[in-house]
Amino acid sequence: MKTDHPIYLFLSAGAEAFRVLTGGRELVGPYRFCSLTIKGLERRLDGIFEPDGHDGPVYVVEFQGQHADSAWYNLLTKIGLYGEAHPHRDVIGVGIFLREQDRPRFPRWANQAQAPLLQVALRQVLPNWLAREPDNPYVAVFAPLLIADDDDLRARAQGLWRTVQEASLAPEVREILGQVLEFWFFERFRGLTAKEIWAMLNLVTPIQETKAYQSIYAEGEVKGKADGKVEGKAEGKVEGKAESLKRLLARRFGPLSAGAEQRIDTAPVAQLDAWLDGIFDAVNVEDLIGPASG
Numbered sequence: 015m016k017t018d019h020p021i022y023l024f025l026s027a028g029a030e031a032f033r034v035l036t037g038g039r040e041l042v043g044p045y046r047f048c049s050l051t052i053k054g055l056e057r058r059l060d061g062i063f064e065p066d067g068h069d070g071p072v073y074v075v076e077f078q079g080q081h082a083d084s085a086w087y088n089l090l091t092k093i094g095l096y097g098e099a100h101p102h103r104d105v106i107g108v109g110i111f112l113r114e115q116d117r118p119r120f121p122r123w124a125n126q127a128q129a130p131l132l133q134v135a136l137r138q139v140l141p142n143w144l145a146r147e148p149d150n151p152y153v154a155v156f157a158p159l160l161i162a163d164d165d166d167l168r169a170r171a172q173g174l175w176r177t178v179q180e181a182s183l184a185p186e187v188r189e190i191l192g193q194v195l196e197f198w199f200f201e202r203f204r205g206l207t208a209k210e211i212w213a214m215l216n217l218v219t220p221i222q223e224t225k226a227y228q229s230i231y232a233e234g235e236v237k238g239k240a241d242g243k244v245e246g247k248a249e250g251k252v253e254g255k256a257e258s259l260k261r262l263l264a265r266r267f268g269p270l271s272a273g274a275e276q277r278i279d280t281a282p283v284a285q286l287d288a289w290l291d292g293i294f295d296a297v298n299v300e301d302l303i304g305p306a307s308g
Contacts, residue, residue: 019288020197037139071104151181158198175215255286
């Protein structure tokens with residue numbers, strides 16, 4: 015599962031997202047979240063919180079969705095590169111892992127309590143957040159990672175969506191959290207189409223009237239009527255990205271299986287964007303998009 019994209023998208027929602035993912039660590043003062051490339055070395059810092067107008071610490075965030083022996087060294091390298099470019103700033107590394115067993119063993123001092131690194135295992139931290147703050151939209155978006163029973167998750171899907179959509183949030187933040195929640199549902203229920211998942215999330219508003227329908231999944235052909243134009247435009251956006259992804263994958267790994275093509279053709283825009291971003295890091299088609307669903 016390619017999880018970097020939704021995690022960094024989530025962190026871009028600001029200070030509350032940082033607090034939830036780090037198990038309660040709060041940013042003191044205003045911060046801005048960005049992605050940064052160290053010039054000359056072309057080393058990319060995917061997630062970084064920089065103080066905005068004050069001298070608080072800089073947080074360099076590294077998310078690891080699967081085990082990698084070099085994860086700590088990768089984070090330490092990024093801390094060092096940023097610190098070398100900004101020697102008068104206090105830099106703190108934050109290692110976020112999906113599971114406790116994903117933390118690398120070396121260097122051993124990195125796993126000690128007194129190490130100058132923050133480390134979080136989401137499978138340990140997030141269930142407590144969900145129990146304590148079930149109405150917090152920043153927590154609700156991770157429910158598909160935490161609720162083990164599929165039927166239970168289906169039953170709670172609409173409530174989770176309402177938690178995000180009815181929260182007192184800036185529109186751009188609500189949009190981010192909605193995308194993250196949708197991403198996890200698509201990863202959890204890979205055999206369903208975008209239309210089926212949206213119906214699971216939102217059972218009140220007719221699907222044709224929703225923004226998500228227009229941006230994630232559209233059906234029908236372009237027509238002269240206004241509704242037909244909207245649907246055709248949305249469908250064209252999805253199909254264009256799907257075709258680009260299939261073309262790039264075929265050039266890199268050879269002809270795609272029918273199952274892989276079907277998975278790409280039914281994916282939402284946010285998922286296609288994540289796969290396009292990760293295509294050069296993948297070792298094969300399955301590593302990027304997962305196994306074809308039956």
